[in-house]
Amino acid sequence: MIIGNGDIAKALKEVDRDDLLFFASGVSNSQEKRESEYKREFNLLNSLLINPGGKLKHLVYFSSLAIFYSDTRYAVHKRTMELAIKERFWHYTIIRLGNISWGDNQHTIINFLRNKIKNGEPYKIKDEYRYIIEEDEFLHWMRLIPVWNCEMNIPGKMMKVKEIVQGLEEALKLGYCAEEDDEEGIGYEHA
Numbered sequence: 001m002i003i004g005n006g007d008i009a010k011a012l013k014e015v016d017r018d019d020l021l022f023f024a025s026g027v028s029n030s031q032e033k034r035e036s037e038y039k040r041e042f043n044l045l046n047s048l049l050i051n052p053g054g055k056l057k058h059l060v061y062f063s064s065l066a067i068f069y070s071d072t073r074y075a076v077h078k079r080t081m082e083l084a085i086k087e088r089f090w091h092y093t094i095i096r097l098g099n100i101s102w103g104d105n106q107h108t109i110i111n112f113l114r115n116k117i118k119n120g121e122p123y124k125i126k127d128e129y130r131y132i133i134e135e136d137e138f139l140h141w142m143r144l145i146p147v148w149n150c151e152m153n154i155p156g157k158m159m160k161v162k163e164i165v166q167g168l169e170e171a172l173k174l175g176y177c178a179e180e181d182d183e184e185g186i187g188y189e190h191a
Contacts, residue, residue, distance in 0.1 A: 001057065003044070007103025008062055011135050012092040015142040021048070021057040026081070028096050030066065030074040038077045045081065049088060058091040060145060065155055093112060095144050098131025098156040100138065107162075114168050125162055131155035132164065 002012050004024030012022050048059065063082055066075040075130045085092050099109050107114065109130055116123040133156025141154050 003048075004177055007100060007105050007108075008097075011138060012142065013101065015139055016149055017145075018058050019058055019147070023048070024062055026062060027074065027077060028062070030072065031107065032074060041077075042081065042084070045084065046088075052064075055145070056149065057091065058145075059085065059089050060093045060095060060142075061085050063096045065098055066155060069095065084186075085119060092149055093148075095108045096150045096151070096153045097138070098133045098154065100135070101132050101156075102135040109164065110168070113165055114172070117168055118166070119173055127160070127162075129158050129160055130164065132157050132159055138171055 001020070002009050002022045002024060003016075004015055004022070004026075006024060006028055009022070009024035014026060016022070023045065025044055029036050029037075032038070045061075058090060061081065062076045064075065066072070067079045067082070069075075082094050085094060101110050104111065106115070110132070113123065115121075133154060138154065141152060147150075
């Protein structure tokens, strides 16, 4: 069973299992300012504890590698969610991801940069690394979720932001990047 309808939830359709409950309905924008979004995710998770007439499935929660290096509101929220899962659920897997390379979430680093490049808009390239995970690697690890409780860090490939931009520029020149609407905001904290 999959809870959610974003980029991760859509990818999970390929690996959905009867024994797992994929919780892919979290805060997807690491720059999120609205407390209501953090509260929504927390309340939705708590609602899963009410399980009339059946056994609770093994919960798979999607967190962020940002919990290791950031104290933003987003990273603090993800740490809080992980703690709540460990305290309240008997069977769980916590997946900490890098930045996903697929989908249409305008707040991912890939889509943000793609839109800036495509539209010829200015943007700042920071001299830092990001972890980029491809959909096929993500699905590979999702097929390997064990039946016991665990935590999995799935960073993907470590890349300088400059390398990401160069790859996107080349893909745009060759016509490989899909057209997308541009909105401000970027999920730099995802990994």
